[in-house]
Amino acid sequence: MAAAAVQVPVAHLYNTLPTLGYADSQFVQRESVFKLLATxxxxxxxxxxxxxxxSHCKLDDTEIMLAKGNVSQPEKLANIECFYPERWLANGTSxxxxxxxxxxxxxxxxxxxxDITRQFNLHDILGLYHIDGGKDAPAIIEWTEGRKNLTRILTEKDKSIEPVQTAWDFGRSDPVTIACTIVCDTRTTRSGNANTHKNTQSHNN
Incomplete structure (x- = not known):
């Protein structure tokens, strides 16, 4: 995908995405939703x-959130030669x-x-992502530093902080079994020490 294919409103859209805390609190009836979506x-x-x-941070009008390896951060469209959508809203907007x-x-x-997410009034907080790696890929944890979002393999010590689950890959096990692939470290995303995942408004489709 060429940079010119993405319009400036992408930044505005990104800046209106829900905060982590809000999205997590609104995700109710998980077992019923997981069964339908896994199938x-x-x-x-x-x-x-x-x-x-x-969202992880605020974007300028000329930026998109771009992942390179284990780092995702704002990049100016003019400086990007080629990129691909990785995450989509429930309506298919990247x-x-x-x-x-x-x-x-x-x-x-x-x-x-x-249709399924709208039935549960979750179409503003649940989306699709393109899975990177096979069913044996390890679970990872994400955290923020400034405007960067970083990831690494999840450890047993990480689990003790009760991270928020933020992505699920049902191909890793039984389709109706929750298999968390990405979690978010709430020590940076919900504390007053970071400006990420905070101060954003809920997005309404």
Whole structure:
């Protein structure tokens, strides 16, 4: 995807995404939702997973959130030669991008995903993401430093801080079993020591 293919409103959209705390608090009836979405995603070979929609920082009008390896941060569109969508809202609108090649979710998947999430009034906080790695890929933890969002392999010590689950890959085990692949370290995202995941408004489709 060329930089010119992404319009400036992407930054405005990103800046209106929910905070981590809000999105997590609104995600109710998880067991029922997971059963329906796991069955749906299995029909598409679990190429995509479920993500908890939230922002990491504020973007300028000329920026997008771009992942390179284990670092995701704002990058100016004019400086990017090629990138691919990595995360989508429930309606299929992309809001985070990556330098690795991905594929976009089929329109029929997006339509069914949106219908299910809307049934539970979760279409503003649940989205799709393109899974990186196979079913044996380790779970990872994400945290923020300034405007950067970083990731690494999740350790047993990390689990003691009760991180918030932010993405699920049902291809890793039984389709109706929650398999968390990304969690967010609330020591930086909910404390007063960081300006990330905070001070953003809820996005309404």
């Amino acid at each position: 749906l995603l299995a029909q598409y070979n679990n190429v995509f997973g479920i993500c908890l929609i939230h 809001y985070e991008f990556t330098t690795r090649q991905t594929e976009e979710p089929p329109q029929d998947l997006v339509s069914k995903f949106f």
